[in-house]
Amino acid sequence: MNSLIVLIGRILLAVIFILAGFGKLTDISGTAGYFASYGLPGGAATAAIAGLIELLGGLAILIGFQTRIAAWVLAAFSVATALIAHMGWSDMMQLIHFQKNLAIAGGFLVLATYGPGALSVDARRGWTLANA
Amino acid sequence: MPLASASLLLIARVLLAAMFLASGYSALSNIQATADYFGGLGLGPSVPLAWAVGLFELAAGILLVVGFQTRAVAAVLALFSLAATFLGHYGQGGDDPTAAFMHSQALLKDIAVAGGLIALAVHGAGRLAVDGGRE
Numbered sequence: 001m002n003s004l005i006v007l008i009g010r011i012l013l014a015v016i017f018i019l020a021g022f023g024k025l026t027d028i029s030g031t032a033g034y035f036a037s038y039g040l041p042g043g044a045a046t047a048a049i050a051g052l053i054e055l056l057g058g059l060a061i062l063i064g065f066q067t068r069i070a071a072w073v074l075a076a077f078s079v080a081t082a083l084i085a086h087m088g089w090s091d092m093m094q095l096i097h098f099q100k101n102l103a104i105a106g107g108f109l110v111l112a113t114y115g116p117g118a119l120s121v122d123a124r125r126g127w128t129l130a131n132a
Numbered sequence: 133m134p135l136a137s138a139s140l141l142l143i144a145r146v147l148l149a150a151m152f153l154a155s156g157y158s159a160l161s162n163i164q165a166t167a168d169y170f171g172g173l174g175l176g177p178s179v180p181l182a183w184a185v186g187l188f189e190l191a192a193g194i195l196l197v198v199g200f201q202t203r204a205v206a207a208v209l210a211l212f213s214l215a216a217t218f219l220g221h222y223g224q225g226g227d228d229p230t231a232a233f234m235h236s237q238a239l240l241k242d243i244a245v246a247g248g249l250i251a252l253a254v255h256g257a258g259r260l261a262v263d264g265g266r267e
Contacts (some may be wrong), residue, residue: 002254009254014246016240093234099151102239106147107248112254113137113144 006117007064013107014062017074021055024048038084061111064120068112075108085106133259141258142199148248149196152209156189173219188212196252199261203253210249217242 004067024031024047031047040046053073082101089095116122146171158183159166166182175181195205206223227233257263 005254006251009247009250011137012250013244014247016237016244019240048265049267093238095154096151096238099154099236100245102237103151103245104241104248106144106149107245107251109140109144110251110255111247113140113258116250117254 003118003120003123004040006114007119009107010061010064010111010116010120013074013104013111014058014105017058018062021051021053022056024051025055040084043057050077061108061116064116064122067116067120068121071112075105075112078102078105080110101114134234138260142260143253144248145196145199145202145257145261146244146251148206150190150194152196154224156186156191157194159186160190173221176213187215199257202257202261202263203255206249206253208255210253211245213242213249214247 002028011029026039028044028047028051031051032043034047042049055075057070057077058065061074071073078101082098086098086101089098148186163179163182163186166186167178170176170185171178180218189212192205192209195201198210216237221242224235
């Protein structure tokens with residue numbers, strides 16, 4: 001039962017990253033332009049890397065593959081995104097998004113600590129909480 | 133549980149709680165504005181609802197941080213987040229593409245937050261908590 005609930009939690013955590021990663025990778029030039037508006041260097045390469053982190057990280061969380069590493073990466077990604085894109089707190093929506101990104105990072109830290117549960121690739125490959 | 137894991141869970145709880153603490157405080161510090169916002173969404177009675185939501189968010193945020201009844205609080209907060217985000221962000225923004233995008237992103241983020249809260253609800257707060265790692 002618990003492993004099913006954790007799987008549901010992983011699905012909920014993964015959805016936004018899979019969608020956002022897919023969206024970036026299918027519109028590299030649009031994403032590069034969006035990134036440039038935040039002063040990010042690297043253009044299309046940065047857009048592709050960000051998209052790959054989101055898509056592959058989201059898929060890893062979804063299936064529970066190398067879950068602790070993926071959770072750490074996406075936690076760091078969420079915090080970095082908050083610091084880059086959501087600092088204009090005079091707009092309340094930006095402050096709210098900043099806080100939501102931090103909360104998502106917190107959720108990933110929970111996952112990084114406890115692992116993905118039994119319904120995961122990691123569990124099938126012998127990962128358990130005991131040998132974490 | 134190693135101290136490093138327990139510390140990580142404390143940090144995770146603070147990160148998860150911050151948005152609810154801020155939102156609850158903000159709702160309570162201007163009840164009329166909160167009530168007007170709820171009224172605009174067609175929710176009511178708006179003033180009692182503003183008080184209830186503000187107090188709930190503030191209390192739940194504090195309980196998450198201190199780690200008291202963490203599993204129950206996280207489960208309730210996950211359901212609250214899902215309900216609140218569908219009421220507040222689903223299909224909102226109208227014809228303004230920027231606003232609509234912001235709302236759709238907020239919706240997806242709240243869903244992710246609920247996912248993190250669900251993981252916390254299953255496992256508990258760890259030993260740096262009032263619950264003290266009790267199951």
